[in-house]
Amino acid sequence: MFYREAGDFKTSYQEDSQTFPIKFDRYGFYVALAVAFLIIPLVINDYLANALLLPFLIYAIAAIGLNILTGYAGQVSLGTGGFMAVGAYAVYKLMTAFPEVSMFVHVLLAGGITAAVGVLFGLPSLRIKGFYLAVATLAAQFFLVWVFNRVPWFYNYSASGQISAPERDVMGIIITGPNAPAWAAYLFCLIFLTACALVARNLTRGSVGRTWMAIRDMDIAAEIIGVDPLKAKLTAFAVSSFFIGISGALFFALYLGAVEVGEAFGIQKSFLVLFMVIIGGLGSIFGSFAGAAFLVLLPVVLKVFGADWLGWPTDIVAHLQLVIVGALITMFLILEPHGLAQLWRVAKEKLRLWPFPY
Amino acid sequence: DLVFPSLSYRTGPFAAGGIPFADGYADYFTMLNERDGGIGGVPVRVIECETGYNTEKGVECYEATKNEGSLLYQPLSTGITYQLIPKVTADGIPLHTMGYGRTSAAYGKVFKWVFNYPANYWNGASGAINHILELNDGDIAGKKITLLYHNSAYGKEPIRTLEELSKKHGFELSLLPVDSPGQEQKSQWLQIRRDRPDYVLFWGWGVMNQVAIQEAANIRFPMENFIGIWWSGAEPDVLPAGEGAHGYKALTFTATGDDFPVFDDIKKYVIDAGKAAGNGDKLGTVQYNRAVYAAMLAAEAVRKAQEIHGVADINAAQMRDGMEALVITKERMAELGMEGFGPTFEVSCENHGGPGLVGVSQWDAKAQKWNLISDFKPTDGEVIGALIEEDAMAYAKEHNIELRDCN
Amino acid sequence: MLDASQDGYITEDGRRIGGVVMEMKNITLRFGGVVAIKDISFDIREGEIRAIIGPNGAGKSSMLNVISGFYVPQEGEIWFRGERRPPMKPYEVARQGIARTFQNIALFEGMSVLDNVMTGRLTHMKSGLFQQALWKGKAEEEEVANREVVEHIIDFLEIQHIRKTPVARLPYGLKKRVELARALAAEPKLLLLDEPMAGMNVEEKEDMSRFILDVNDEFGTTIALIEHDMGVVMDLSDRVVVMDYGKKIGDGTPDEVRNNQEVIDAYLGVSHD
């Protein structure tokens, strides 16, 4: 038996509620961390960073954020793009206003500002539920984008309304702008992602996480057994927006470097992140990673395969890519509506039982 | 070989403009390869990469192609241009945004790697006002001019210049943004009906063009007072409105029609040979022609670079030198089979934007063709120059860029 | 009638029942035109098992919903522990020490049994968002302390073996038991049970009865319970309220109720004994 949890006994409740209760998983996690922090920075290049790794890390943060709101607290949101925009513009204003302050601080503050905005737009969730709420969050999406497009103060009165990230450093290492080395930007994002994932995991395994899930699974019952729905929903909006704000800030400052709000943070972005969450698995942090990886990789792989290897015309490849991505998404949903995370869980269950079925 | 990535968009909301442009760009290089065996004996390789007009994909395309020995980027999108400006500057690859992108990139002292000759959006704005001035014998004080624009970086570009010009000439400017993609413009046109502006200037792209022209025809706005930028004046924009579009004007920095020898060569060596990038039915249309022009400018810069550095297989830095030393003369255009197709100009270290000569074309619905009704004329360099310098300096300050010494 | 003096009474099997914990005075509840509860008054005493019975649609569940603050009656007063209760949100009521189970199981299907029962402890957990985010200090201590309480209840209800199972996979009877566990985890002063034994067979009903009696015995919890199985009601409860069409048609000891002709006509059909 390859994967074991039998014989892995816990002697205290602390141990039982730790992040990776099973030894095998725990070691896997350490190995992954070591590779991510020690090995990848050595081999990284611009293409890897800009086409794959940065978007993956950044989207994973957004996906964790949305997963908290949608997967754990059950509030479907289509406003992710708008909230990412808040993070991006917040960090832009901060970076340009206080150039000497560390980017760490700016990004965190941007998250905080987004959290506040998130709470504001989360208020209607008290009355509006399910899909109606999903569509209501679109109001946030469109309104925020419009505001950033409209109010010149946000883009420092630049002629075109674009914002672009000036060069900033962390302890002397440049991490934004074109001169930032790939490994530095990568590590910066990775640190945020790791921290976000750990915080998310801590929140979801404790009482806050349980209030969220209770609201998700049956809000009336939750309220009757003592969950304050206002507090539960608003903390979910706040925490979720905090993460999404961070990801928006990184998306702008480290990944794209220049942003046009309607284009970069439009409704498509909201859908994309929601997809990541769903393909990855609602209510699973691991799923957020898996979903982000899948949807960042897939188009690139398809493109490289179609255009570069088979040499097909780019438009056919682009069309086929839509067809394939669409088909794969639906296929995934059909095969495993609970996402990659569930697939992984089932695989583990099978492994555990192997070679004896049932 | 000489590598030219083509960041094109044959899908998505702006495919209508993206397809002919991508075709023209590729076909011209194919023609050079077939006819001349490349440029200076070195074959040209075009790498097409689909962006869908999407900035993220644009960045991905850039990163994927930049290590292929790419000489020049033309993303055909103001949005992508903004992402690429810092990147090409860091990587040392020239970027040519012909008639789009960041206007102040014309300021070569700050934007070493970016070029936007022969004309930019501020030239466009000024050119349109000049045309109106001409129609009104130089006095447009008190006239009402409305700018109907794509609510994006692209559409907002002319605002600053128009504001300056309205101060200078005393016309009243009002702004009407339309959100992308712009299929619904009813309110904007009802507003135009109410305000009765004397002229409507128009910065649109994609479906927005077609709808605007249709709506203008619907409310019977006098078409000759409706003037679009060069990206809003192609065949697919006017055809759907039929007769109604007759008289609509669009600015341009290229000639119209396929009456130039270069197109015969393209037909002969590319389309008839079955080597066309697309269906081959776009030749002679506005955007196709403009792409041929863009490709021609690139090829000329290569020649210049080969001349300067004495190597045939040039690199990106050499390409940049070629672009900065580019001189387009009447004679050279004639040699290329494109006499009078575009303005003549010179690029310099300070000025990456060319002279900003702008012409006006008008749609003839009966003949179904665009006619050039005004030659390529200079625009208000005084106003524009000052604005460009101001904006470029602000950028330099924000990004800690040291001015180049151009002497 | 029993001697309902201020300080309670002694039951047949010798348990001491205390003073009035909860008193409903002239409650009326309407939904649009439907009058679900019509001017009903009754009380619940400390330590007693109080049953509410009546035909389907009589308004029993609505009454529990009124007690737990989910429905707000148009008229009437609610007195809890000697004070008139101001209008309250359901979660505030829960924090006062009133827990309940639901007629149609309302477990959190996406969570494990353990997590479900832990949600019952929410009213006892105080650590803030930041502490939890870092999983330091109070957050962890609290988690462990409450986990111990919960484990005790899990042992008590004999659901150790399914601790980590997602509740969605459990059979009905176990779900009911988990729901009871969740309510108990709150260590309520007053426990409301809405048809805890619906859909169970005799054996399971016996178990459930045992649990209910033990809760009452061991923790001294006051219990109000709705049930259709007359055997259970008659055996377990100290006093019974009978409702019909929103009105109260009987109130008293099981024996009194069982022999009340109005109750027989409206509800029992035949006399049960």
Add this chain to the structure above:
Amino acid sequence: MPEQLIFSIEVFLNGLMAGVLYSLVALGFVLIYKASGIFNYAQGVMALFAAMTLVGIMDGQVPFSHLINATFGTDVHHFGWQLPALLSILLTAGVMVLLAWAVHHFVMRHLVGQEPIILFMATIGLAYFLEGFADLMWGSEIKTLDVGLPQGLNETIDEVTYNIFGYGFFIDNLDIVATVIAALLVVALVLFSQYTKHGRAMRAVADDHQAALSVGINLDFIWVMVWSVAGFVALVAGIIWGAKSGVQFSLSLIALKALPVLMLGGFTSIPGAIVGGLIIGVGEKLFEFWVGPLVGGATENWFAYVLALIFLVFRPQGLFGEKIIERV
């Protein structure tokens, strides 16, 4: 009459007309939602697909020609025929039925009973697929659609109002046609869902799949039927929007215009879709017209959503939505 008032009336009327167009798209949503609880995001792309197919059939385009040419090195483009509009519309309707069947058979059938959000995501996947598929099939160039619908200023209204107010109102002929068509469609659909056996079965399916199965309702049939009807509604929407702004990608984005309409009207109500559409049409046009210039314009995108949001805060199930039955 004061000029401002006259302008407002004109904008109001145009808003009504625009609203009807939104309703038309929203209708397709409502149908599918009612019958299967699926929030069909692909409705917009279906309109695009329908319109492209219609143009393709009319102009005798060879489907997948680009793909065929690229793989086999051939050079086929057109069959060289030009079919009459009506026949093409019928053929396209047939294609939409086929599409309905395929969507159901390959996708939705396997997702029965999943949570709404999963279904929603599946339809977004479907939207991607269909968009790529439509482009592969017919090419992504912009196309003009002309089935002979009148377009442009309506002279009669212009004249009549000019005589009355001294100002000729602008009403687009196309909008008038759209209004009539939409009205007919709505009446037909309401009658169908309230008074026929299949309509009733459709509503039953919406409430409880399992129970519907248990009484012998053939879910597959109902769903294919509903998707077909929605496909037909999409075709109508595609024709009208296509005539307005050409047949191209952006047509699929009209879905986004329909969402606030649905929210406002209630996801399950056919009359709601209409009234919601009208309120939003009028609201956003008037707002853009009067308030837009003060705040810099381009408010239409968000105004509809914000308006719907405000409505929802007071009526969480939308204006006409079925009351959410909340009991424990």
Add this chain to the structure above:
Amino acid sequence: MLDAANTTDTQVETLLDINNIEVIYNHVILVLKGVSLSVPKGGITALLGGNGAGKTTTLKAVSNLLHSERGEVTKGSIYYRGQKVQDLDPAELVRMGVIQVMEGRHCFEHLTVEENLLTGFYTRKGSRAEMERDLEMVYTYFPRLKERRRSQAGYTSGGEQQMVAIGRALMSRPETILLDEPSMGLAPQLVEEIFEIVRDLNEKEGVSFLLAEQNTNVALRFAHYGYILENGRVVMDGPAAELRENPDVKEFYLGMSEEGRKSFRDVRSYRRRKRWLS
């Protein structure tokens, strides 16, 4: 219609025949581990057993409603009137005369009571008049429904919803009704009432029933034959009268000890559960 005594009589035609079926949910959860039973024409056959024994699963296996729950019959066979019915879809079974009344009532909340009933007519080819007639028939069995015909089913009480569910099934003119826990959550007199109606339908209309029940007491009073299911296996079966007298059944399912029914209060310690198999 059928006497409890002669259910074992071979004369009687067997309608439904389930042979050794196995059901798996989600590809991993094995729920039925070989269940065999048969339902004779004109009888009321009860399927008894505790929670999670697999009663509902058995019924759904017959009516083919398992698919929508990711369940699957992996072994064994099911015959109705000698025809293999495993691969039919539920609608075809309804047309053959087998209809299920689901556990937990499952009314169409937003349809009116009458519309709910009419959905039962969906598979019938009958005329309008026939439909009206059947509707009347249902209303005579359930006069209460006639009063509430115009109200939305979502707002009717539990008992009424149960009636709607049964009435709806009757509208398809079934030969066999698979009735899942009709007594759940109903007040005692309603339980009696519903079972009386079941008996009426059985005797007057000749409808056969396969009845899943927890309430062993009532079920054995009205049924002719019973199967006891535990843990996905049939552990005992026999004529209802015999089962009623079986000491084990008495103790575990009827809650009686030698001295008659004992009080719930007196069960002082949890009994070690005795299982036939587990």
